[in-house]
Amino acid sequence: xxxxxxxxxxxxxxxxxxxxxxxxxxxxxxxxxxFFRQEVILGECIESIAIEKLKARGLTLATAxxxxxxxxxxxxxRISGASSxxxxxxxxxxxxxxxxxxxxxxxxxxxxxxxxxxxxxxMLRGALKKFGADVAIASSxxxxxxxxxSQKPVGSVxxxxxxxxxxxxxxxxxxxxxNLNTLAKHHQPIDYxxxxxxxxxxxxxxxxxxxxxxxxxxxxxxxxxx
Numbered sequence: 001x002x003x004x005x006x007x008x009x010x011x012x013x014x015x016x017x018x019x020x021x022x023x024x025x026x027x028x029x030x031x032x033x034x035f036f037r038q039e040v041i042l043g044e045c046i047e048s049i050a051i052e053k054l055k056a057r058g059l060t061l062a063t064a065x066x067x068x069x070x071x072x073x074x075x076x077x078r079i080s081g082a083s084s085x086x087x088x089x090x091x092x093x094x095x096x097x098x099x100x101x102x103x104x105x106x107x108x109x110x111x112x113x114x115x116x117x118x119x120x121x122x123m124l125r126g127a128l129k130k131f132g133a134d135v136a137i138a139s140s141x142x143x144x145x146x147x148x149x150s151q152k153p154v155g156s157v158x159x160x161x162x163x164x165x166x167x168x169x170x171x172x173x174x175x176x177x178x179n180l181n182t183l184a185k186h187h188q189p190i191d192y193x194x195x196x197x198x199x200x201x202x203x204x205x206x207x208x209x210x211x212x213x214x215x216x217x218x219x220x221x222x223x224x225x226x
Contacts, residue, residue, distance in 0.1 A: 046216045047075050047082075053223045054085040054135070059163070061219075062133035063089035064102055064123040066114065067141035067157060071212040087131045092123065102126025115140050115152050117160075117170050124162040124170075135163045135222075137215050143204045144177075154203070157211045161222040169222050175210040177203035 054061055063073050073089035076082045090101055095114055098104040104122040112118045123138035141157025148154035155175040162168035201209075 045079075046213070046220065047079050050216050050219050050223070051076065051079055051082055051085055053220060057223065057226070059085065059134040059223075060087050060131075061085050062087050062127045062131035062136045064127035064136060064138040065089060065091050066093055066098070066123075066139060067143045068139045068208050068212050068215070069093065071208050072137055072139065072215050075212055075216060087133050090127060090130065098123065098126075101130065103129070113152070115142055115156060115158060117158055117172070120158045120160040120170055121162075121168055124160045124168050128162065128164050133164070135161065135219070137161050137219055139211055139215055141173075141207070141211060143207045143211075145203060155207050157207070157214075159211060159215045159218055161215075161218050163222070163226065166226075169218065171218065173211070173214055175207045177206055 061076070065072055070089065070091045076086045092098045092102050095109050098109065098114065098119065099106055102123050103126045104119055108116070108118045108122060120138045120140050123140065124136045127133065127136035127138060138160045139157060142148050142152055142154050144154035148156070153174070155177060157173050157175065158170060159173060160168050160170040
């Protein structure tokens with residue numbers, strides 16, 4: 001029996017559902033891992049992997065989101081069993097909420113801007129404190145279409161992960177949308193029927209999707225390094 005593979009694209013992640021005899025599946029797995037090497041994650045989606053890693057370590061998770069607007073939280077809560085690790089999230093979209101709820105300093109917002117490493121670091125601390133969680137994720141960026149600058153163009157996002165009592169991991173990412181028309185096609189199931197299924201994604205939504213996926217990837221890496 002020949003193994004059959006169906007592929008679905010979501011953000012930069014590709015999920016493959018494979019059916020066939022175990023011998024064929026084993027051969028296919030070896031081929032895929034050899035071809036893509038470290039880029040392959042076997043098993044569940046990245047949210048499920050992150051949840052299982054948190055469970056195994058007995059850790060809870062909270063989020064503080066700005067540009068992703070709750071999408072990181074959604075990606076976790078759509079998974080059955082997430083309640084065992086995910087305690088809650090704050091959508092601190094306005095700077096006033098960053099100040100009042102997450103205790104981000106007004107000076108940092110004025111000196112560095114909301115889209116900056118110092119602000120994301122304080123968002124992480126605020127989320128850990130407010131929720132009493134063991135680990136926090138924070139995001140702040142420019143999803144566009146306006147608001148960008150030469151120093152921080154649209155698509156710039158700072159993402160951070162931190163465990164209570166440990167140093168944060170904060171990275172600046174840039175998600176360009178120049179080739180969005182081409183990229184959008186890869187968000188569709190490979191077996192879609194053009195006559196019955198249409199896909200429309202804005203540049204803003206694309207940046208939010210990419211940032212939320214990267215945040216979960218960073219969480220997995222952070223937990224692996226612990």
